[in-house]
Amino acid sequence: MKPAVPAATRFLAGKLRDDIVPHLTGFRQGNAAMTAAMLDMLADEWDVAASRLHGENAALYALVGKCAAFLGENAPAPLDQSDLRISALTATNEALRAQLIDLHAAIEENEATDLDAEIWAFLRGTVESRRVASANF
Amino acid sequence: MKTITEDLLSSYLAARFPDWREVSASNLERLPLGASRETFRFDLAYADSAGEHRDRLILRRDPPASNVDSDRRHEYESYRAIHGHGIPVPRMILLEEDAEHFGGAISLAEDLRGYHNSEYQLQEPAWADRLPRIADELWSTMGSLAAVPCENLDLSFMKPATPETTAMQELDYWEGQMDANDVGPEPVIRAVIRWLRRNPPPPAQKLAMVHGDFRAGNFLYDDDAKLIAVLDWEMAHMGDPLEDLAWSMARVFSFGKDERRGGVAPREEAIRIWEQASGLTADPDALRWWELAMCVKGQAIWNSCAHAWSTVDDPTVIHAYAAWWLRNAQDRAALELMGKL
Numbered sequence: 001m002k003p004a005v006p007a008a009t010r011f012l013a014g015k016l017r018d019d020i021v022p023h024l025t026g027f028r029q030g031n032a033a034m035t036a037a038m039l040d041m042l043a044d045e046w047d048v049a050a051s052r053l054h055g056e057n058a059a060l061y062a063l064v065g066k067c068a069a070f071l072g073e074n075a076p077a078p079l080d081q082s083d084l085r086i087s088a089l090t091a092t093n094e095a096l097r098a099q100l101i102d103l104h105a106a107i108e109e110n111e112a113t114d115l116d117a118e119i120w121a122f123l124r125g126t127v128e129s130r131r132v133a134s135a136n137f
Numbered sequence: 138m139k140t141i142t143e144d145l146l147s148s149y150l151a152a153r154f155p156d157w158r159e160v161s162a163s164n165l166e167r168l169p170l171g172a173s174r175e176t177f178r179f180d181l182a183y184a185d186s187a188g189e190h191r192d193r194l195i196l197r198r199d200p201p202a203s204n205v206d207s208d209r210r211h212e213y214e215s216y217r218a219i220h221g222h223g224i225p226v227p228r229m230i231l232l233e234e235d236a237e238h239f240g241g242a243i244s245l246a247e248d249l250r251g252y253h254n255s256e257y258q259l260q261e262p263a264w265a266d267r268l269p270r271i272a273d274e275l276w277s278t279m280g281s282l283a284a285v286p287c288e289n290l291d292l293s294f295m296k297p298a299t300p301e302t303t304a305m306q307e308l309d310y311w312e313g314q315m316d317a318n319d320v321g322p323e324p325v326i327r328a329v330i331r332w333l334r335r336n337p338p339p340p341a342q343k344l345a346m347v348h349g350d351f352r353a354g355n356f357l358y359d360d361d362a363k364l365i366a367v368l369d370w371e372m373a374h375m376g377d378p379l380e381d382l383a384w385s386m387a388r389v390f391s392f393g394k395d396e397r398r399g400g401v402a403p404r405e406e407a408i409r410i411w412e413q414a415s416g417l418t419a420d421p422d423a424l425r426w427w428e429l430a431m432c433v434k435g436q437a438i439w440n441s442c443a444h445a446w447s448t449v450d451d452p453t454v455i456h457a458y459a460a461w462w463l464r465n466a467q468d469r470a471a472l473e474l475m476g477k478l
Contacts, residue, residue, distance in 0.1 A: 104324060
């Protein structure tokens with residue numbers, strides 16, 4: 001799409017914020033301001049979301065496999081990332097995250113400190129990569 | 138959702154109060170307050186045997202789906218319970234629980250106009266020199282609430298709690314809310330929940346009426362930075378007063394995007410003011426437990442926003458916005474408190 005989606009979305013957010021929000025009051029003003037902020041978040045996400053999910057899924061798959069092997073559990077099903085739609089990548093990501101939660105609990109019970117540290121390092125990395133520019137923290 | 142109009146309000150109040158004549162609601166306006174309830178303000182005029190009256194009122198309505206599992210009666214009774222006990226709150230006027238009238242239960246309260254409640258206004262340069270007063274007002278009022286003896290209040294409508302049970306009771310509740318409003322796996326917060334269960338805090342120093350959402354943005358203040366009234370009591374409950382302190386210092390409410398909690402004052406200063414006003418001690422380990430528990434509560438609420446947005450016919454912008462804006466920041470705050478950031 002031309003103009004590029006992030007640029008167009010950011011432009012629309014700016015027009016909404018500068019040209020429309022000041023002319024509204026109360027509830028409508030709040031809604032318009034939040035809509036502008038959401039457009040800015042969309043602009044930030046548009047270009048990076050698929051790439052981030054694809055890379056995260058590969059790292060998460062490896063980590064889940066490592067934890068499963070340590071615990072003597074079955075290896076996860078082969079990772080299939082041939083569908084690059086964000087909805088498909090997100091579904092894969094959520095399935096792997098759900099497995100990680102169970103495995104992390106078992107790793108804690110086994111006091112496997114190195115793997116525990118590896119899981120926390122992964123979680124820190126994924127949280128940092130998803131930071132929202134306008135967030136308070 | 139039924140549209141609330143001035144005519145609807147006028148006819149309802151005329152029927153509810155047969156002694157009133159010439160009942161007229163006007164200047165009805167929806168306010169941009171909160172994600173959990175709809176809030177309106179309006180002017181009311183009527184006459185009775187004592188003469189003519191003009192009131193300014195706030196109407197709150199329960200929506201069909203909310204990010205907070207509470208109801209009109211709970212907030213209404215909470216305001217009434219604390220009114221007159223040294224914590225400034227608006228006076229409650231009326232509770233109507235029959236959803237037939239307005240499409241959802243409503244409450245009416247006095248409207249304290251001419252004051253501010255914006256947490257963002259406090260970040261403007263013009264307010265910088267008044268922030269120490271705001272900090273003192275915020276955390277000393279919170280400390281005063283902690284100091285009110287529970288036995289002096291009618292909290293019979295609240296779920297019972299004890300100093301020994303309140304921590305796990307709150308954790309159970311918010312974990313249940315996470316489960317009920319699941320919008321995807323939460324490996325950070327689930328790990329936090331496991332840590333909280335392995336490391337329970339000591340019993341509360343005392344039971345107090347906990348506000349549940351006491352932070353910048355939920356109180357009225359005047360131009361001199363004096364706190365006028367504490368609002369939004371829908372999550373009030375009996376519990377450990379450290380809970381309010383922990384919630385008020387949450388990173389996600391650091392509106393200045395710096396070390397000032399609530400965008401108002403550093404953490405140490407908030408704790409100092411609260412301890413002085415409450416006469417209690419904020420044990421560092423117990424406070425950290427509650428700060429982590431508040432990460433669970435926060436994420437449960439932000440997830441509830443996403444869940445509410447996707448399950449109602451007429452979703453609101455703030456539910457989607459809050460979920461987008463807050464969920465990752467909440468994870469990051471939890472990582473910091475776990476020493477993993």
